[in-house]
Amino acid sequence: MKKELKSSTRLLSQDYPEFSKIKEEEVDDEEQSRVRQGLLKTLQVLRNRNHTDITNTLQTKHTPFCLVQHKSTVKENFHIINDGISNQGNSIPLHEIYTELYITVGGRGEINNQHEVKQIEATSWTPVTHETAIKCNDIFKASPGQDKPIRTVLTKGVAGIGKTVSVQKFILDWAEEKDNQDVHAIFPLPFRELNLMNKKNISLMKLLQYFFMDTKELRATDFDDLKVLIIFDGLDECRLPLDFQNNDSLFDETELASVDVLLTNLIKGNLLPSALLWITSRPAAASQISPECVDLVTEVRGFNDPQKDEYFSKRIGDQILANRIITHIKSSRSLHIMCHIPVFCSIAASVLEKMLSENERAEIPKxxxxxxxxxxxxxxxxxxxxxxxxxxxxxxxxxxxxxxxxxxxxxxxxxxxxxxxxxxxxxxxxxxxxxxxxxxxxxxxxxxxxxxxxxxxxxxxxxxxxxxxxxxxxxxxxxxxxxxxxxxxxxxxxxxxxxxxxxxxxxxxxxxxxxxxxxxxxxxxxxxxxxxRSDSKQEIVEYIKMKIKDNPSPEKSINLFHCLNELDDNSLVLEVQKFLSRMDVIHFPRIRLSPAQWSALVFVLLNSEVELDEFQLSKYRPSEEGLLMLLPVIKVSRKSDLQSCNLTKKSCSTLASVLSSNSSSLRELNLNNNNLQDSGLKLLSEGLKNPQCKLQTLKLYNCRVGEEGCVALVSALRSNPSHLRELDLSWNKPRDSGGKLLSDLLKDPHCKLEKLLLCNCSIGEDVCTALASSLRSNPSNLRELNLSYNKPGYSAVELLSYLLKDPHCKLEKLQLCNCSIGEEGCAALAEALRSNPSHLRELNLNYNKPGVSGVKLLSGLLKDPQCKLEKLL
Incomplete structure (x- = not known):
C-alpha cells in the first residue's frame, strides 16, 4: 500500500503542485495510520479543487480490500426489490421499477400522532410551491451557504411511503459506484433486526462485524481515517428503549455494552463521532431522537401526481393500459389520494391491470x-x-x-x-x-x-x-x-x-x-x-348523518363523509354542491347552512380538483362561526384571506393552534379590519413564536391593536424571526414601546423582513430614528418601508438618507406621505439618492413641504440617467 500511495502522490504532483505538501517521510513511515493520513491529505486537496473523478479513482484504489469486498456484498443484497414473502414474492431489479420519490427538506423530529392516511390526505391538499425538494442521494451533500457539516439525517414518512426504498436506492447507487463515492463504507442496520439482539452485550466493533462479516479485519482506529455511513432504518419498529437520558456514556468502540447503550451513544456522537448517520422513522416515532442530535430533517412525501403516472407506466409496461388505469385512478379522489403511497400504487396496479386487461364484467373499484x-x-x-x-x-x-x-x-x-x-x-x-x-x-x-x-x-x-x-x-x-x-x-x-x-x-x-x-x-x-338489508344500510347512514349533525370536530366530520362514500351515499355532498352551483360569491354568505351542511362544504372544498392555494372566508361566512367550521380548509391552504370577517379574540386562539401545527400549510394570513385588540394579538403571538410556525406574511391593518399587543407580537417574532417576510401594522397604535421593540427586531441578523408597513401608527421622532438606525445596522433585507402619516422628524429622515447611501441597502419602495418633511429633509433624501441611485423604484413624499429648493433637487434627480425611480409622488 505504501508503494502505491507513493507512486500515486508523485504522479499527481506532476499536474498538481500542491501535492508536494505531502512529505516523503509520511509515505515511508512504517505506521499504517500515517500512510492513511497522507492519503487523506491527498484526497482532501483533490476534493477542495473539485477533482471528483480522480479523487474517486484514488480512493477506490487505496480502500482496504475488505471494504471492496463489503461493497460487492452490499450490491448483491440490495439490487433487487421483493413483493411479498422473500422466497415467493416477485423479485424485480430495483432500477427497473424505481420511480423518484418526492422528498422535502425541513421541519423537526417532532411527534405527529395523527392517523397516517389523514397525513396523506393533508399532503394531497397542500400546495408544494413553498417546499424545498431534495433527491435521496443528496441528503448528505451540503447546500450553498451551509456552514455546519451534516452528520445525522432524520427522514420521516408514513408507512409504505418509500423510506426503505429510498435507503435501498442510496445504497445501491453507492455500491454500483454511481454516487457518493467519498463514502468508504455503508452499514445498513434495520431496527427490526437490531430488536433481536436486545439481550446481548457486545461492543460496537463486534456488532458491525456480526452483521458485516467482510469487515472483520477492520480495527476501531481505522474508522478515524474512513468516511462511513451507518443507516438505522425503521425507528418506529424499534423495541429497544433508546434511553438517552439514563444510559451510561460510552466512548470506546471496543467496550462491551447493551445494544441500546451502543445506539444511544452512537447517535449522540460519543462513539464514531466522524461517522455519518441516517435514521428513518414514521412521524409518530420521530420524537424519540432528540433534535440536538439531528442536523437535517427530511420527509418522504411519496409520489406527487407526475410520479404516480410514471410509476404506473413503468409498472404496467403497456402504455395504453397504463393510461386507462391512470384515468380511472384520477376519477376517484380517495384512490388518487392513496396513490401518494407507493405500496398502494402497487396494490392498485395489480388489481386494475388484471381487471382492465381481462375485460372482467365486475365493477371497477372506486x-x-x-x-x-x-x-x-x-x-x-x-x-x-x-x-x-x-x-x-x-x-x-x-x-x-x-x-x-x-x-x-x-x-x-x-x-x-x-x-x-x-x-x-x-x-x-x-x-x-x-x-x-x-x-x-x-x-x-x-x-x-x-x-x-x-x-x-x-x-x-x-x-x-x-x-x-x-x-x-x-x-x-x-x-x-x-x-x-x-x-x-x-x-x-x-x-x-x-x-x-x-x-x-x-x-x-x-x-x-x-x-x-x-x-x-x-x-x-x-x-x-x-x-x-336496504333498511339496515339506511339506518347506519342516518346514524352517521346524525353524528355529523351533532357537530364533532371538522376532522372527524371529514372521516364520516368518507364513511358515507364507502356506503355509496353522497346525499349531503350533493346538497351542498347544488348550493355552490346556484349561489354566487355575493349571495352564498346569506345562506344559513346546518352543521351537517357546513361539514359537507368542508368535504367538498377539500376534495375538489382545484388546488387550495388561497382561501377567502368572506365568500362563505365572514364570521367566527364560519372560521371554526372551515378550519380544516384554512389549515391546508397556503394563503388565508380573513379580512373584514368580524373576527375577535376567540378567532385568534383558534388561529394560534393552526400556526403551531406541524401539518399546517399556512404561509400568508390576512386579518385586516378585524377587531382583534391587544388580547387577541397576544393569543395569536403564542402561535407565532412556536418553532412549527412558518408564516411569511402577516397583515394586521386596522385591528385596533395597542402597545401591549404590539409588544407581544414583536416579542414572538424575535423568538422565531427567520420566516416572516411581510408585516403590516398600519392604522394600529404600537406607540413608543412597540416601535422600539420593532427596531430591535430589525437589528436581529436572523430577521428576514422584506416589507414593513407602519402607516399611521402614532410613531414619533425617537422611534423613527431608532428604526432608521436599526436598518443601517442590518440593511440588506428590507425592500419596502411605509412610515406615512407619522412624525419622523428631521433626524430620522437624515438617518434614512444615510441608509439610502449605503451600497448594501436594497430598499425599493419608501413611503413618507404626510410626514411633515421640509426642504432640508427633501434635500437630504435627494442627495442620498444621487449617491446611490440604483435600487429605489418608488418614493412617496405627498403632503409634505419640500419647498421650491426640494422640488428642484428631486426634479434634477429624475434627470440623472442612473436614477431608476419609476414613481415619485
Missing amino acids: TLTQMFAHFLIYQTKQKTQKYDGKYEVDLQQAKRTIFSLGKLAYEQLEKGNLIFYEEDLKQFGIDVREASVYSGVCTQIFREDLGLYLGKVYSFVHLSVQEFIAALFKFISDKETKRSMTDLLKREVDKALQSENGHWDLYLRFLLGLSLESNQTLLQDILTQTES
Whole structure:
C-alpha cells in the first residue's frame, strides 16, 4: 500500500503542485495510520479543487480490500426489490421499477400522532410551491451557504411511503459506484433486526462485524481515517428503549455494552463521532431522537401526481393500459389520494391491470373497500404448489389463514404494532410456512422478511392492509356471534369518534364498506353468509348523518363523509354542491347552512380538483362561526384571506393552534379590519413564536391593536424571526414601546423582513430614528418601508438618507406621505439618492413641504440617467 500511495502522490504532483505538501517521510513511515493520513491529505486537496473523478479513482484504489469486498456484498443484497414473502414474492431489479420519490427538506423530529392516511390526505391538499425538494442521494451533500457539516439525517414518512426504498436506492447507487463515492463504507442496520439482539452485550466493533462479516479485519482506529455511513432504518419498529437520558456514556468502540447503550451513544456522537448517520422513522416515532442530535430533517412525501403516472407506466409496461388505469385512478379522489403511497400504487396496479386487461364484467373499484376486496380475492385465488407438486387453490385453508391473520391484525392494531416476530404469530396459531403452501394470501398480504442478517420478521405489506384485514376479521367474527350488524357498526362509529388521533378511522371506512351487499357478494368465497338489508344500510347512514349533525370536530366530520362514500351515499355532498352551483360569491354568505351542511362544504372544498392555494372566508361566512367550521380548509391552504370577517379574540386562539401545527400549510394570513385588540394579538403571538410556525406574511391593518399587543407580537417574532417576510401594522397604535421593540427586531441578523408597513401608527421622532438606525445596522433585507402619516422628524429622515447611501441597502419602495418633511429633509433624501441611485423604484413624499429648493433637487434627480425611480409622488 505504501508503494502505491507513493507512486500515486508523485504522479499527481506532476499536474498538481500542491501535492508536494505531502512529505516523503509520511509515505515511508512504517505506521499504517500515517500512510492513511497522507492519503487523506491527498484526497482532501483533490476534493477542495473539485477533482471528483480522480479523487474517486484514488480512493477506490487505496480502500482496504475488505471494504471492496463489503461493497460487492452490499450490491448483491440490495439490487433487487421483493413483493411479498422473500422466497415467493416477485423479485424485480430495483432500477427497473424505481420511480423518484418526492422528498422535502425541513421541519423537526417532532411527534405527529395523527392517523397516517389523514397525513396523506393533508399532503394531497397542500400546495408544494413553498417546499424545498431534495433527491435521496443528496441528503448528505451540503447546500450553498451551509456552514455546519451534516452528520445525522432524520427522514420521516408514513408507512409504505418509500423510506426503505429510498435507503435501498442510496445504497445501491453507492455500491454500483454511481454516487457518493467519498463514502468508504455503508452499514445498513434495520431496527427490526437490531430488536433481536436486545439481550446481548457486545461492543460496537463486534456488532458491525456480526452483521458485516467482510469487515472483520477492520480495527476501531481505522474508522478515524474512513468516511462511513451507518443507516438505522425503521425507528418506529424499534423495541429497544433508546434511553438517552439514563444510559451510561460510552466512548470506546471496543467496550462491551447493551445494544441500546451502543445506539444511544452512537447517535449522540460519543462513539464514531466522524461517522455519518441516517435514521428513518414514521412521524409518530420521530420524537424519540432528540433534535440536538439531528442536523437535517427530511420527509418522504411519496409520489406527487407526475410520479404516480410514471410509476404506473413503468409498472404496467403497456402504455395504453397504463393510461386507462391512470384515468380511472384520477376519477376517484380517495384512490388518487392513496396513490401518494407507493405500496398502494402497487396494490392498485395489480388489481386494475388484471381487471382492465381481462375485460372482467365486475365493477371497477372506486372505493378503498372495493380495491382491497379485489386485491384479497386475487391473492386468495392464486394457485399455489402443494406438497405433492400440484398447483391448486385451497379456499378452506385460505379462509382459516385470513381469519387468523385478521385476529392478529385487529389485536395488534389496538397495540399499535406493525411488525411481528415468530412468537407473536404462535400466539394466534399462525404457521406462515404451511399457510403459504395452500394460499397466495401470505405471498402478498402478509410478508415474511428473512432480513439481511438475522431472523425472520413479519408484517402486512402496509398499515392499510392490516386495517382492512382487521375490519374483515371483526365483520366475520361478529356475524358468527349472531349479533345485529347495525349495532356493531354503530358501536364502531362511536369508537372511532372517541379516538383522539383518528387511529380507527380507516378501519371504520373498511368495516362500513364491508357491510354493503355488493362487497359481501364480491367476498362470498370468504364470507360464508351475507347479511345486508336496504333498511339496515339506511339506518347506519342516518346514524352517521346524525353524528355529523351533532357537530364533532371538522376532522372527524371529514372521516364520516368518507364513511358515507364507502356506503355509496353522497346525499349531503350533493346538497351542498347544488348550493355552490346556484349561489354566487355575493349571495352564498346569506345562506344559513346546518352543521351537517357546513361539514359537507368542508368535504367538498377539500376534495375538489382545484388546488387550495388561497382561501377567502368572506365568500362563505365572514364570521367566527364560519372560521371554526372551515378550519380544516384554512389549515391546508397556503394563503388565508380573513379580512373584514368580524373576527375577535376567540378567532385568534383558534388561529394560534393552526400556526403551531406541524401539518399546517399556512404561509400568508390576512386579518385586516378585524377587531382583534391587544388580547387577541397576544393569543395569536403564542402561535407565532412556536418553532412549527412558518408564516411569511402577516397583515394586521386596522385591528385596533395597542402597545401591549404590539409588544407581544414583536416579542414572538424575535423568538422565531427567520420566516416572516411581510408585516403590516398600519392604522394600529404600537406607540413608543412597540416601535422600539420593532427596531430591535430589525437589528436581529436572523430577521428576514422584506416589507414593513407602519402607516399611521402614532410613531414619533425617537422611534423613527431608532428604526432608521436599526436598518443601517442590518440593511440588506428590507425592500419596502411605509412610515406615512407619522412624525419622523428631521433626524430620522437624515438617518434614512444615510441608509439610502449605503451600497448594501436594497430598499425599493419608501413611503413618507404626510410626514411633515421640509426642504432640508427633501434635500437630504435627494442627495442620498444621487449617491446611490440604483435600487429605489418608488418614493412617496405627498403632503409634505419640500419647498421650491426640494422640488428642484428631486426634479434634477429624475434627470440623472442612473436614477431608476419609476414613481415619485
